[in-house]
Amino acid sequence: MPRVHKVGEVRRAIERKLGPSCFRGSKELNYWLELDGKKVTRVTVTKSNDELRVGTQASIRNQLRLSRQQFDDLILCPMSGSGYYELLREKVEAGLL
């Protein structure tokens, strides 16, 4: 069973570790993640502070291009921001992003 995180934990991990540029939508925050000065992906997280639901969490994880384990590692700390961007770079170099 996947671990379900709180929205606040996810937002904090993205903002503190990944240093994204952020656009405030009416109900969501839209984060842009950059690699070598280019925007490579966009992640949407609700502004509310509830626990994430399964489908929403899977959607955020997909936008971050992470597996379940990698997503848990990013939110719960073992994965650093530079570790995340290394993974992202591999995907860009493989032509997946």
Place this chain on the structure above:
Amino acid sequence: MASTLRSSGARARRSSLFHLRRAVSGIEARLDRIEHELEERPRTYALAISDLGDGRYTLRASVSVVLEEYRDEVVARWPDVGVYASGTTEAEAVAGIKRQIVELFEELRDMKPGRLGRLPLSWKRILRRAIKPSAEGT
């Protein structure tokens, strides 16, 4: 003799009861796992949207979004441009995905192509083909 038989019968019953309970508890745990797995496997269907719910923009053609219905939420996605929205009902999720499409379109419109990676560039192309400012909004 009779008493020995009775007590060995009771032992056998206790032992089968023990094994039965263990089996039932194993089945309960498996059912629990299956239930959680099913929660993660939504009912999925496609829905065509023909407007963005925003007077400033119109769609040149209808767009097919994917809806995923979970036990306690509905998620709408347009995978071609990487957006999603969720709500407790289909109507909420669809309203949300329309809002997300407009927000992504406006964000990308103001970004220089040289600052965009391969994927966001393709999103921008797709959105420019799909959306046009409406006369109402101008």
